[in-house]
Amino acid sequence: MEKKVPTIKEIAKKLNISVSTVSRALHDHPSIGLRTKMQVQKLAAEMHYEPNQTAIRFKQGKTFTLGLILPNLREEYFSSVISGIEDIAFKNNYNVLIGQSHDSLSREQKIVETMRKHRVDGVLVSISKETTGIDHFKQLDKYNIPVVYFDRVPDVPGIHSVWCSLYNSTIEAVEFLFSNGRRSVGFIQGPLSLNIKNERLGGYLEAHRKNNIAVNEALIVTTDLSKAATEESAEKLLSLMERPSAILAFNDQVALDTIQLAKKKNLKIGKDLCVVSYANWPITSYLDSPPLASVEQFPYEQGSRAAELLFKLLDAGTSAEAIPFENIVLESKLVVH
Amino acid sequence: MEKKVPTIKEIAKKLNISVSTVSRALHDHPSIGLRTKMQVQKLAAEMHYEPNQTAIRFKQGKTFTLGLILPNLREEYFSSVISGIEDIAFKNNYNVLIGQSHDSLSREQKIVETMRKHRVDGVLVSISKETTGIDHFKQLDKYNIPVVYFDRVPDVPGIHSVWCSLYNSTIEAVEFLFSNGRRSVGFIQGPLSLNIKNERLGGYLEAHRKNNIAVNEALIVTTDLSKAATEESAEKLLSLMERPSAILAFNDQVALDTIQLAKKKNLKIGKDLCVVSYANWPITSYLDSPPLASVEQFPYEQGSRAAELLFKLLDAGTSAEAIPFENIVLESKLVVH
DNA sequence: AGAAAACAATCAAACGGTTGCATGATTTGT
DNA sequence: ACAAATCATGCAACCGTTTGATTGTTTTCT
Numbered sequence: 239m240e241k242k243v244p245t246i247k248e249i250a251k252k253l254n255i256s257v258s259t260v261s262r263a264l265h266d267h268p269s270i271g272l273r274t275k276m277q278v279q280k281l282a283a284e285m286h287y288e289p290n291q292t293a294i295r296f297k298q299g300k301t302f303t304l305g306l307i308l309p310n311l312r313e314e315y316f317s318s319v320i321s322g323i324e325d326i327a328f329k330n331n332y333n334v335l336i337g338q339s340h341d342s343l344s345r346e347q348k349i350v351e352t353m354r355k356h357r358v359d360g361v362l363v364s365i366s367k368e369t370t371g372i373d374h375f376k377q378l379d380k381y382n383i384p385v386v387y388f389d390r391v392p393d394v395p396g397i398h399s400v401w402c403s404l405y406n407s408t409i410e411a412v413e414f415l416f417s418n419g420r421r422s423v424g425f426i427q428g429p430l431s432l433n434i435k436n437e438r439l440g441g442y443l444e445a446h447r448k449n450n451i452a453v454n455e456a457l458i459v460t461t462d463l464s465k466a467a468t469e470e471s472a473e474k475l476l477s478l479m480e481r482p483s484a485i486l487a488f489n490d491q492v493a494l495d496t497i498q499l500a501k502k503k504n505l506k507i508g509k510d511l512c513v514v515s516y517a518n519w520p521i522t523s524y525l526d527s528p529p530l531a532s533v534e535q536f537p538y539e540q541g542s543r544a545a546e547l548l549f550k551l552l553d554a555g556t557s558a559e560a561i562p563f564e565n566i567v568l569e570s571k572l573v574v575h
Numbered sequence: 576m577e578k579k580v581p582t583i584k585e586i587a588k589k590l591n592i593s594v595s596t597v598s599r600a601l602h603d604h605p606s607i608g609l610r611t612k613m614q615v616q617k618l619a620a621e622m623h624y625e626p627n628q629t630a631i632r633f634k635q636g637k638t639f640t641l642g643l644i645l646p647n648l649r650e651e652y653f654s655s656v657i658s659g660i661e662d663i664a665f666k667n668n669y670n671v672l673i674g675q676s677h678d679s680l681s682r683e684q685k686i687v688e689t690m691r692k693h694r695v696d697g698v699l700v701s702i703s704k705e706t707t708g709i710d711h712f713k714q715l716d717k718y719n720i721p722v723v724y725f726d727r728v729p730d731v732p733g734i735h736s737v738w739c740s741l742y743n744s745t746i747e748a749v750e751f752l753f754s755n756g757r758r759s760v761g762f763i764q765g766p767l768s769l770n771i772k773n774e775r776l777g778g779y780l781e782a783h784r785k786n787n788i789a790v791n792e793a794l795i796v797t798t799d800l801s802k803a804a805t806e807e808s809a810e811k812l813l814s815l816m817e818r819p820s821a822i823l824a825f826n827d828q829v830a831l832d833t834i835q836l837a838k839k840k841n842l843k844i845g846k847d848l849c850v851v852s853y854a855n856w857p858i859t860s861y862l863d864s865p866p867l868a869s870v871e872q873f874p875y876e877q878g879s880r881a882a883e884l885l886f887k888l889l890d891a892g893t894s895a896e897a898i899p900f901e902n903i904v905l906e907s908k909l910v911v912h
Numbered sequence: 913a914g915a916a917a918a919c920a921a922t923c924a925a926a927c928g929g930t931t932g933c934a935t936g937a938t939t940t941g942t
Numbered sequence: 943a944c945a946a947a948t949c950a951t952g953c954a955a956c957c958g959t960t961t962g963a964t965t966g967t968t969t970t971c972t
Contacts, residue, residue, distance in 0.1 A: 243718060245928060256952045261930060271950055292694055293928035296633035297957055311657060317648040324675075333693060336673055338661075356670060357629055381580060494861045524831045526863040582958060593922050598960060608920055630958035634927055 244285040253277060264289075303333045304548065305353035305361040305383075309341045309390070315517055315537050316364070319389065322541025323362060330549055332359075343368035350374050354381055360548045362541075364390040367429045367463065372397070384551040388544035389537070391434055398551065400544040400566040401434055402535040404516065407570040408441025408486070409448070411514045414531060414572065415484040416449055420512055424475040424482035426468065426492055427460045438516075442486060457482055461492055468495040476503060476511075487515035490522060493529045501527070518573050531574040539568060581622040590614060601626075640670045641885065642690035642698040642720075646678045646727070652854055652874050653701070656726065659878025660699060667886055669696075678800075680705035687711050691718055697885045699878075701727040704766045704800065709734070721888040725881035726874070728771055735888065737881040737903040738771055739872040741853065744907040745778025745823070746785070748851045751868060751909065752821040753786055757849055761812040761819035763805065763829055764797040775853075779823060794819055798829055805832040813840060813848075824852040827859060830866045838864070855910050868911040876905060 246264075250257045255274065263270045263278035281287075295301050304327055308316050320336070327334050335358060337349035346366045353361055354377055361383055363375070372392050375385050387399040415423050425442050427433065439458075446453045456478060459471035472495065475482055487493035493515035497507055505511045507527035514531045522528035543566055554561045583601075587594045592611065600607045600615035618624075632638050641664055645653050657673070664671050672695060674686035683703045690698055691714055698720055700712070709729050712722050724736040752760050762779050770776065776795075783790045793815060796808035809832065812819055824830035830852035834844055842848045844864035851868045859865040880903055891898045 247928075257929075258931075258953080259951055261928095262951090265930090269950060274950080288692060290694070290928055291692055292629075292633045292636070292638060293957095294930085296629045296927090296959095297929055299629070299957070301629060311648050311654040312651055314649055317654075320648060321675075333672060333689075335670060338658075352670075355625060355628055357627070498861060521858055524835060524862065584958075594959080595923075595961075596921055598958095599921090602960090606920060611920080627958055630927095631960085633957090634959050636927070 243290070244282075244287045245290070246287070249278060249281055249285065249287060253281060300359055301357050302331060303335050303356070303358045304545070305349075305356070305358035306334050306336045307339060307346060307349050307353070307361065307363040308336070309364060309366055310338050311336070314519060314521075315535070318537035319364070319541035322538040322543075323545045326542050326545035326549065339366040339369075341366045341368060347374045350377065354378060354383065357381070358383060360552055361385045362544050362548060363387050365392055365431070366390075367432050370431050382555060384548060384555060386544050386548045386551070388540050389535070390432055392431075393435065396563055398547060398561075398564050400540055400547060400568070402540055402568045402570045404434070404437040404533060404535075404570050405441045405444075407533045407572045408438050409445045410572045411486060411531060411533060412442055412445035413449065414574065415486075415512060415514060416445070416451065418484075418512065420482075420484035421451055422454070422457065422480065422482040422484070424457045424459070424485040426471050426475070426485060426487050426496065427458065428488035428492070429460075429462050438486075438488070454480075461488065463488070463492065465495050468492050469499050472496040472499045476500060476505070483510070484512040484514070487513055487529070490515050490517040490519040490529060490532060493532075494522075494525075497525075497527055497529070514572075516570075522575070528575055531572055534571045534573050536568060536570070543568070580627070581624045582627065583624070586615060586618055586622065586624060590618060637696055638694050639668060640672050640693070640695045641882070642686075642693070642695035643671050643673045644676060644683060644686050644690070644698065644700040645673070646701060646703055647675050648673070651856060651858070652872070655874035656701070656878035659875040659880075660882045663879050663882035663886065676703040676706075678703045678705060684711045687715065691715060691720065694718070695720060697889055698722045699881050699885060700724050702729055702768070703727075704769050707768050719892060721885060721892060723881050723885045723888070725877050726872070727769055729768075730772065733900055735884060735898075735901050737877055737884060737905070739877055739905045739907045741771070741774040741870060741872075741907050742778045742781075744870045744909045745775050746782045747909045748823060748868060748870060749779055749782035750786065751911065752823075752849060752851060753782070753788065755821075755849065757819075757821035758788055759791070759794065759817065759819040759821070761794045761796070761822040763808050763812070763822060763824050763833065764795065765825035765829070766797075766799050775823075775825070791817075798825065800825070800829065802832050805829050806836050809833040809836045813837060813842070820847070821849040821851070824850055824866070827852050827854040827856040827866060827869060830869075831859075831862075834862075834864055834866070851909075853907075859912070865912055868909055871908045871910050873905060873907070880905070 246257050246260050250260045259270060259274060260278050263275045264282060306323060311317055324334055335356065337352065339346035339349060343366055346369060361378060363385060372394060378385055387397055389401055391399045391401045412423055427439065443453060459474050461468040461471045475485060485496055487496055493513050497513055500507060500511050513529045515529045516533040518532040518534040547564060547566065551561055583594050583597050587597045596607060596611060597615050600612045601619060643660060648654055661671055672693065676683035676686060680703055683706060698715060700722060709731060715722055724734055726738055728736045728738045749760055764776065780790060796811050798805040798808045812822060822833055824833055830850050834850055837844060837848050850866045852866045853870040855869040855871040884901060884903065888898055
């Protein structure tokens, strides 16, 4: 009844040779004779031998596993990131262990701990919206586990990162609105921790400067991404005496909540109010009044680039020197619907 | 420079005792004296000792990892399932290794292989739409890896499964349409492999029987879930001489594609045509013309129940007898918007 | 006081594979 | 024909932890 999986030992016994010979034969080691090599490989195939990964991981002191920490899997954005990462990981014969922080710092801390205990070989992180420092990632250094931050990157020096610059696209987005005759553009910011290098705001301001349009501070509001907070901020904008004729929203979720509210107030989207945002959700194509345009951030590519960088670090780690901190910046792109 | 993680051996050396004593002391083994136990635990804490999971996994012949195979992470439905599974896994100190089949049989087969090689302790599967048999899961038997199917369950005997019955909800959904005066209800079926026990169709027919309404075969069409196929089928329905006044769609994605097409044909949703479907996507609340109702299938609960069942199998596996095949059926619920 | 019982700690094997070093056999060079 | 070089294989340690069997010491019982 009890099924037994064949081991290298049994192969050795059946052929009356030593385990080391079998091991080397299976690895095509040059010092093994052709005859034995063939014999071993033939028998191994017949017995359906498969190396015990658990043993190898143990012996090599590596888990061949990457840890991936991200806010959630629900957002299409992150599931695309995963595909990018998995493809690279798969090529390197690595597994990916996923942990969702659900945008909570304490959960993120727990996950880091789990990853450390699991002895993953490296970690990829997109930080939670509550995360401001990276102290809880420091513990990984002691275990020589390299970390690559992506997408939501903490604003501190001395890290490896991959992210997507929003500056140029934001300028483009705002100018797109200007050129459509909408010179009063509201801006709903996200949580401070997620404003990578403040690029959204920077682009927003620069677009105004370039076009000689004065910035109205009252048009800049903030949300923590919860529906309630977004509605409150949108309400602020929409009830201004000089109501903006367009809104730049932190992302498509914020855009949807804003549009929903605007409709309740009987504003015609596309006429009374135009909305542009970030993320470029596919689902928006099903909406009657979607954002007019959205900034695509190429999650798949961010994921794969981040994974590539991590593997580079892993390779270097085995050999010699510390790699200088690398920060890869991709360009985003405004997609007009 | 090279950081070293402390091991049980070093603790033993520092205290001049044997490794076995240390091991047992850390596990609170009764045959270790209180004094030594305290000493060991104190020193272990000071040195920040942490057991090497890799070694333990190897020694115990267990990976403390569950394999989870599902079509994709993009669908909100499946990300909820994951949460349900992760919560249970976490309670049992297990990790979850995720593989996406992307609804392709060949990918699914590869993933099963990966999981086997990785020697996961158990597997949870929601099959791809191309999957009809379960031959490729048979290899797991040889490794004593139990499998629990959930949600998309293959229609074969001799398996453990957790799924959500749609029969009653379908009857309710169709009757809901009838009671709204819509007696001509089209039905867009999904891929045959996903029609668990044909419950949607069964419910559809039963609702007609109960209400003495004749079934019009022309009103029953099929899609493979691709947008093109859905549109083709929807087109078939909407261009009938006797156009149905309502449609029961396989899921919310199909519903959205159908609604989009209907709008293009200038039909008023909610007036000329009512749509009900399955899945209950949260995003539909942002639509101007969402499905009128949707059947909620409780993904979180399905995930957690499936994981619980798997752990039950794992526990039993270590001890004695084979567990009789268990099939847990949950009830779905019609949610009217 | 002497045997039995309870306690505390150690020894050593085992898990499955990898790898540096040693050994024996065969071939090559002169 | 004999030393040297080359080739093929085996030995044994090792990775970190767990655990059954064993030894040695102390307490308890009669």
